[in-house]
Amino acid sequence: MRFLEINLNHPAHYFTFGPFSVSAGNLAIIIFMFLIFAAALILPFPDHDEHKPQSSSREES
């Protein structure tokens, strides 16, 4: 498991775009949030076939 260790005992790396500055860690989290947001919209949700008759009865009621 030692190979999983990441040495964080150093100053953070920053990306600077003019007046805007963001650390590599924060940028990674922001990109990760965009990715899971896109995945939540794109990926199909598991379908429960056994519940289909119940859902149709609800629509009737």
Added chain:
Amino acid sequence: MAAESSWTAKVRSATVEKFEPEDLLPDHQPAYVSSWIYVFGVLTIASLAMIILSGFVLTFEGPAWWHSSNVGHYVNSVHLWSVELFFIFMVVHLWGKFWMAAWRGKRLATWITGCLAFFASIITGFTGYIIQTNFDSQWIATQAKDGFNAMGIGAFFNTLNTGQAILLHVSLLPLVLGIIVVWHIILVRRKGVVPPMEEVDSATRSVETMEVKK
């Protein structure tokens, strides 16, 4: 004294009768809820539960334990990463609800309590950063002190006062956040999950069609 005029009857009619068990604990959801974007609210609550549970352990064991023992390091990390996931899930939940205009259908109070929960979470997170009792928290506390002084509120919120920060983080702010979150969930249950915009259009059309058939 008539039963209707007693305060217990008034409280009952103002609360219990408005919160029907079928609304608070439903066993069916509309078909449009079968989407991953609707999962992030409950993921946020699950992360909050992990934060509270690990926070309880950290509170009872104390800083010497979470700094020195292996189990302490582990529980401290569980607390940190639960907060990271809490904010990630909450932000995705916020994006989803913003783009589907989740305040539609008289759900404005639900939207506002969600915003309040977001801001209360940020303040709670900040107080958590300054009670780590390490060099990182000392640095953050001194920087925050300058910020609060610049805003003119340094006399009320002294980030160098670790006792104040700890009390805010483990008692007052979780209480405030807990009340807002419970209020938010109750409103979601009472008003129902907001439908997608196209679902509202189709529902309106189907009702019009049914009325024409009648």
